[in-house]
Amino acid sequence: MLVLTAGPPPAPGGHEGCAYQYRSEVRRLSLAAVAGATLRDMRSALGSRTGRATQLVLAGQMIQAVMGFGLNVLLLRALSLDDYGLFSLFNSAMMLLAGFIHLGWPETFVRFGAKHRDEAVFAALRARFFRRTLLSAGLLAAGAALLAPWVAESIYGRPDFARYLRAAALGAWLTCLFMFVQNDYRVRQRYPAFLAQQIGSAALRLALCTGAFLAGTLTLWAAAWVYALAPLLFVAWSALGGSTRETLNAPAKVGPHLEAETRTYNRWLVVAMIPFTFGGQINYHIIAHFHGNADLSSFGAAGRLTLPIDFAITALTTTLLPRLSAAKGVHEIRHYLSRLKLFLIPFAMGTVAFCWLAPPLLIWIAGGKYAGIGPLVQLLIVNALVILLANPVDLVLNAWGWTRGLAILSLAKLLVGVVLGLWWIPRWGTMGAITASLAVNVMELVVVYAALWSGLRKRQ
Secondary structure (H helix, E strand, O other), X not given: OHHXXXXXXXXXOXXXXXXXXXXXXXXXXXXXXXXXXXXXXXXXXXXXHHXXXXXXXXXXXXXXXXXXXXXXXXXXXXXXXXXXXXXXXHHHHHHHHHOOOOOOHHHHHHHHHHHOOOOOOHHHHHHHHHHHHHHXXXXXXXXXHHHHHHHHHHOOOOHHHHHHHHHHHHHHHHHHXXXXXXXXXXXXXXXXXXXXXXXXXXXHHHHHHHHHHHOOOOOHHHHHHHHHHHHHHHHHHHHHOXXXXXXXXXXXXXXXXXXXXXXXXXXXXXXXXXXXXXXXXXXXXXXXXXXXXXXXXXXXXXXXXXXXHHHHHXXXXXXXXXXXXXXXXXXXXXXXXXXXXXXXXXHHHHHHHHHHHHHHHHHHHHOHXXXXXXXXXXXXXXXXXXXXXXXXXXXXXXXXXXXXXXXXXXXHHXXXXXXXXXXXXXXXXXXXXXXXXXXXXXXXXXXXXXXXXXXXXXXX
């Protein structure tokens, strides 16, 4: 501790001069020791169970990101500005529906499935949550399909877009079933099988769109159906493999205490999830209401060109939540947080570098018609960095069961985001949309770190 408290240098000579020189040497040695210890800790973290799982999932996510990036470039080159704008709106509608029509049951399964994975009640929990996912997603997707003509005309001002909304509803329902199958692998920490289906789904989309491109038939309609139906093959794979039938036929009875606990958790999860889902997609729909397809195209192109960063964030989410949910005490949470810092350091540094170096290359890849999206890309990368720093803390709070606080935060984010979007998007278009998202995510960053600090103090 003495080496960290240095006043002005004493005069050379005598004991004071020797002491000051000693403190300076120790300080240099201490910095070198800290740097060496940090590198050793990073190597140790990568060799830990969480580190190995994160590396595996991250590798798969990067493969998926590369294929998704290639598919996006294909669509940017093949579709006109107007058609790519409509495709972006279709994809946002499908993601919006897929984000809430399951009513949170797949993520509730992750929370309680990981907690009771080694207990007899696990099979009943899995069966119960799968049936609820199947029913809720199916009913709400059907309702969305029925409302498609009204939404297309009244909100978007594009009556012909109704058929794309129906395709989005079907794709969202299949995505929810695929999501549950994936979460089952996550809970049981079967990451190779998880990645096989993740990569397979992306590869199928890329192969079908590439074939259509080479055949000269890659239209907006063809791309929409490829995206909507891609999960079907892997849902059928799971069904034919027996795991889906086994889940459906398993007894679904759990104790009243556990049933009450899951319902309370799910209730607040839904309250948090719906604002989170709408907040992530609402800007597309505000842009569609106030601006034309060209603005949608620029917003969609910038977002998808920076998509690899989102895949990296998803890799951390995929591996950490089941482990954090299974943690038994604050010492385990602190251990995972210390490991997490070692993963975030290189991620954050790479993201900052990417922010300034990538836009010219990405614009060249997208083509001359997207020459003006450079500032959008840079601002989106800054936004991704904020999400990268906040998302792992969200996971810790989620694993602690702080669904009520997260629900209130999500509602606040949605309200602030909608107000800023309705204020800035009509004036500034896509730049206003990204700035509104950045402001909301910075607000979340401050709140979740304050909540984490408070929670760790209470658990000491």
